[in-house]
Each structure stands twice: as structure tokens, then as C-alpha cells.
Amino acid sequence: MYKAPRGTADILPEEQPYWRLIEAHASALCEQYGYQRIDTPVFEESELFARSVGGATDVIEKETYSFADRSGDWMTLRPEGTAAVCRAYLEHGMRVLPQPVRLYSVRVPMFRYDRPQAGRQRQFHQINVEAIGNGDASLDAEIIELAWRFFAELGLHDLDLIINSIGDRDSRASYVEALLSYYHPHIESLCPDCKSRFKTNPLRLLDCKKQSCQPYLVDAPRSVDHLTDDSRKHWDDLTGYLTTLGLDYTVDHRLVRGLDYYSRTVFEIQPPVEGAQSTLGGGGRYDGLIEQLGGQPTPGVGFACGVERVILNLKRQGIEPPRAGELDAVVVYMGDPAKEAAVMLASKLRAAGVQTVLAPAGRSLKAQMRYASSLAAAHVLVLGEDELAQGTVTVKDMAGGEQRQVPLDDAPAAVSRSS
């Protein structure tokens, strides 16, 4: 028997209330802040991600699903959303719009080839929020507040907001130099991944989870000590705004995030459960990205969270979504002559806005009634010989048990929710 590919999951009907809740909440919240919805393709030219996310990141080096299409062009299933939104910003000339352009997406399928475990899938879904075209720290604060409210208003509690500044390009040069000279004497003792990070992506040295590398992290230089004056002001402004907004944060000097396009602000929101796979959402500023993709220098800041992880945490904290509405009506019938009338009645009810299911053919009336109660329908409508002869239908209220016979034409009104 076939199974869904490893690391992917069917989203079954019983899970859908969580998804509906999260999507509706995300859309309403984003629109409250003036963000507009955008949807981009599931795959993009591979080069787009290599240039933005960075060729030496785990996401690009180890995790992409890439393929040559029939014309031999390399395509990649999107591993994250920011690069594609920036590509769309450039492609559609959004620079002429009032800046910043505020964009959001919901239930965006993402693909990363990683070892699956709780909260980590190969196909997962993100909510993604981007504000492009303004570099002021108040916009970072807006995105962080939006992200925080998104989780808090779903009812999630005991979350931590963690922030850091990795500086702009100039700050980074001086910081990376400091980091390399600090790590240089220890290079032989580092794990194989860190040995290669030392050469290709030194910031990621701070992100190592291996036990053997932990002692070196304690005294590692801190990026906030290497900020240029501009980046220092941006950082001070941001922390000031967060305090003004009443958002509690912790500065984590090791927070660098796994994608190369970040500059200045980086942040994550973490649930109370420890572990690398627990991060609910994260984001930051990417002031060099649009230029990197061939545009004019244009700052940007954004955030994304994984819907599956949000659901995992809602379940852990015992938060349930509102139940989907129950079915209004099941139409049951006795014998073939009533079947055609039943097909017609079901169609008429639906056209009148009544959620209706027609009982499956070829079953006894008793079996059809059992079927109706298994669907927890509010009403059962019975069409038998008598009803057919009189042009009526028997309407049974499943909660109270009363039943009455009504003219066929009155059936929609008899079972509609307002009746």
C-alpha cells in the first residue's frame, strides 16, 4: 500500500479546524496592520534561493528539492518564502508603490529535505509576513509585535521572544574577523560541521548544538559589540520600541538564524519546550537582499512561522479550535420511486444554503437512519410512499426527537438554522 512520502502529512478533515482557525486569525491580524495577501509559485529558479538564502547554508547545501525541468533549467521547490516575495516585489515594480509594501501569505507549502521528527517535516506550511521598502526600527518592532500577538491571541502562553542584532555589512566584517580570531586556536577541537563553518559561514559557529562545541560558545565575541554607529542606533531604537510596546524580550547573543540574507535584527519566538525543533517562528531584517537579487538597495524585514508547529503547541497547551458546524440535514428515502424525489430534494436544500447529505443508496431505512446519526446531522428528512403520494416530507429533529410532515416546498425553511 502506498503511504505519503516520509516527512509529509495528509491534513485530514479532523485537523482542518486548527488550520481554519490559524489561517483566519493570521489573515485578520495581518490585514489589521495593513498587510495585503500575496501568493507566489511553489517552485522558483534554483539560482534565486542560492543567491538569497546562501549557498553555504544547510537549507541550500543539504535540504533543497531541486530538479531540472524538461528544458534543462534548474528549479527548486521553495524552502522559504522571503526570496520569492522579494523576487515578486522586483518583478512587478512594487518600488513605485507607497513604501513599505506590506505583504503576507498563509498556508504556504515549503520543502526542506531534513530528518523528520515531531515539528519537523519535509513538506510543511508557513505563514509569512514581509514589509519591504523601509529601514526604520519601528517597522522591525511592528513585525515583532504582529508575530507576538499572532501566537498570544491564539491562546499560546509561556513563550519567549529572543532577539539579537547581527549588524549591517560593515559591522559583520569586523565581527566575523573577531569570531575567526577567537575560534582559530580551537579549530582542531571543533566538530566537522564547525570546521567547515569556520571557512564558509563563520556566524553559524554560534548556532552549533553539538556538546563538544558548547564550551567555546561561552566566551565567543558578541555581534552587538561590533555594531557600526548606524546599526547601534537601529538596535537601541528597536529595543526602545519593544519596551514602549510592552513586549518582554531576551537578548541572545548566539542567535544568528540559518539564512544568509539577514542583517541587523534577528528574532525568534520559542515555546516552553526546549529543543532545536521547537522554534515557533522567526525572522529579521534583510536590508541587502533586494540589491543582491539585482534591485536598487531596498531594506526589508519579515517573519515566518510553521503552521504544523503552531498546531503542535496548541495541542500541547490544550487549546482547541472551535468545532466545525454540524451538518444540517440528511435525506433518507424508502424504495426506488422515492429515490428521484430524494435526489431532487437534496439538491434543492443545498441550493437554499442548507448543508445536506443524501443517504447512500441500497440500504434499509434503519441503516440510513444510523448513517444520519453517525454524521450528527441536525435533521433527517424522510421520503417514503406516503410522503411521495402527498407531496410532503417528514422532518425529524434529531436532538429533540419530534417529527412533522411538511410540504416539499417548505422543507428548506423547516430545517434552516434560523427556523
Ligand code: HAM
Ligand atoms: P525559518 O526560521 O527558516 O525562517 O522558518 C520559519 C519557521 O518555519 C520556523 O520557525 C518553523 O516554525 C518553521 N519551519 C522551518 N523548518 C521547518 C520544518 N522542516 N518543519 C516544520 N516547520 C518548519 C524563514 O523561513 C524565513 N523566510 C523567515 C523570514 C521571513 N525572515 C524574514 N522574513
